Amino acid sequence: METPAIPDKDRLKATNILRDTLTRNLDLSRSKPSFVLVLLPEASRAIYSALKALCDRELGVQTLCMLLDQATSLRKQNLPEGKKRALQKQYFANVVLKLNAKLGGENHSLDGASLRWFKEKRTMLVGIDVTHPSSTSAQGAPSIAAVVANTDDKLTQFPASLSLQVNRKIKKDAEEMVQDLRDMLIERLKLYKKTCHALPERVIVYRDGVSEGQYSLVLDKEVPQILEAFDSKELQFESKPTLSVIVCGKRHHARFLGTNKDEVTSNGNTRPGTVVDKGVTDIYNFDFYLQSHSGLKGTVRPTHYIVIYDENRISADEVQSAVHNNSHMYARATKAVSLVPPAYYADIACERARLYLGPLMDGTHPQSSKKTGKKSGEEERLRIFEEAKALWNAHGIHPDLQDTMFYI
Incomplete structure (x- = not known):
């Protein structure tokens, strides 16, 4: 579902009010608070995007947003009082999970047996994703790439590197893969070395957002950049x-049904941890389907x-167990999620970065509604890209x- 477009004047107004309020009440030049809690009277996209762009990039302050009604009394909810309290408790718990992750904390961890494979060698898990402009974005708006990687051996912290890049709507000969992957991965490796006091012995990349026809592009364009990063002086x-590079995909039509009552949950879905790696998988390639979460x-x-x-040379059992165990480590949930967390985090980081480009991405830029000829169009698209940069x-x-x- 697309969010409503935000008039740029509203975004600018919200930014100015937030900047004035924060700088007037906080001495950010001397000491910053651990985080700023913002209570929103309603779900305002304009205020939210302005706040994140301002604090993530200009002020350098962690922010946490809560809806005022849910943070206080849930008075608008037509529910019994006991149900309201239970929902409010769950809401607070979910917010605290995000806050703890932002501040470098550890929400939960795998037990020794589940974590053993990751600790056999120093392992860095990398998530990569790219988000592209929508049909309503300005003609010439960039794509945004995100690379995340863990900085600890418990797989709890995944800082991100972000980068703008040209796409084929700007220049026809632009590469569709991550163009600055080498430098972004070097950033992640440096931080891993800083926190773990050693470089990883193995790197496992989870690449999201790649179709079947683009596997060869990943091998031809991205893998060489990763190997170049390893050679960096x-x-x-x-x-x-x-x-190892593993592509993750959810845009398919495969569904699996349990064959008897002992193999399904109460709502008829197969149980979390179900793996299908025979019969419907590729004949020649190393692939599998994993349902790591519980379907509601x-x-x-x-x-x-x-x-x-x-x-x-990961075996099928090793990679399937590793992905399933890692799926329980998503910072914003207490249960397993459907996509392995590094890829999930990369997707969230991309969405956060879209907020920083404001009207260029959300359809309120004057160029968004213009249609130009082929010759002048490319020049105009390049100009918009330079504006984004x-x-x-x-x-x-x-x-x-x-x-x-x-970004979490």
Whole structure:
């Protein structure tokens, strides 16, 4: 569902009010609060996007938003009082999960047996995703790439690197893959080394947002950049880590039904942890379907994973168990999620970055509704891209937040 377009004057007004309020009441030059709690009277996209752009990039302050009604009394909910209190308690719990992750905390961890495979070698899990402009975005709006990676051996903290890139709507010969992957991965490896005091021995990349026809592009365009990062003189690997690349996909029509009552949950779905790796999978490739979560409504959709590059020689049992166990480590939930967390985090980071470009992405820029000829159109699209770069570089992610999960 697309969100309503935000008039730029409303975004600018919200930004100015927020900046004035925060700088007037907080001495940000001397000491910053751990976070700023913002109580919103309603679900305002204009205020939310203005707040995140201002605090993530300009002020360098962690922010947490809550709806005033849900934070106080849930008075608008036509429910029994006991049900209201239970819902409010759950709401507070979900908010605290996000806050703890933002501040570098650990919400939960895997037990020793489930974590053992990840600790056999120093392992860095990487999530990669790219978000593209929508049909209502300005002609020439950029794509945004996100790369996240863990900084600890408990797989709890996944800071992100973000980058703008040209897409084929701007230049026909633009590459569809992540264009600055080498530099973004070097950033992640440096932080891993800083926190773990060593470089990883193996790197496992979860690549989201790739169709079946683009597997070869990942191998031709992205894997070489990853290997170049390992060769970087900035990192000085004694021995290069082994690399595996796994593509994650949910845009498929495969569904699996239990064959007897003992194999299904109360609503008829197969149980969490169900793996299908025979019969309907690829004949030649190393792929499988995994349903790691519990389906609440309808027929649950498993995630399709395919190993397209593997120097680690991971067995089927190892990769399936690793993905399923890791699916319980998503910071914003207390149960397993449908997509492996590094890929999930990369998707969320991309969505956060869209807020920073404001009208260029949400359809309120004057160029969004213009249709131009082919010759002048490319020039105009390149001009819009340069406008996006100037807006992006004016305030990159603030140094105080770069090593945190500010986007969660």
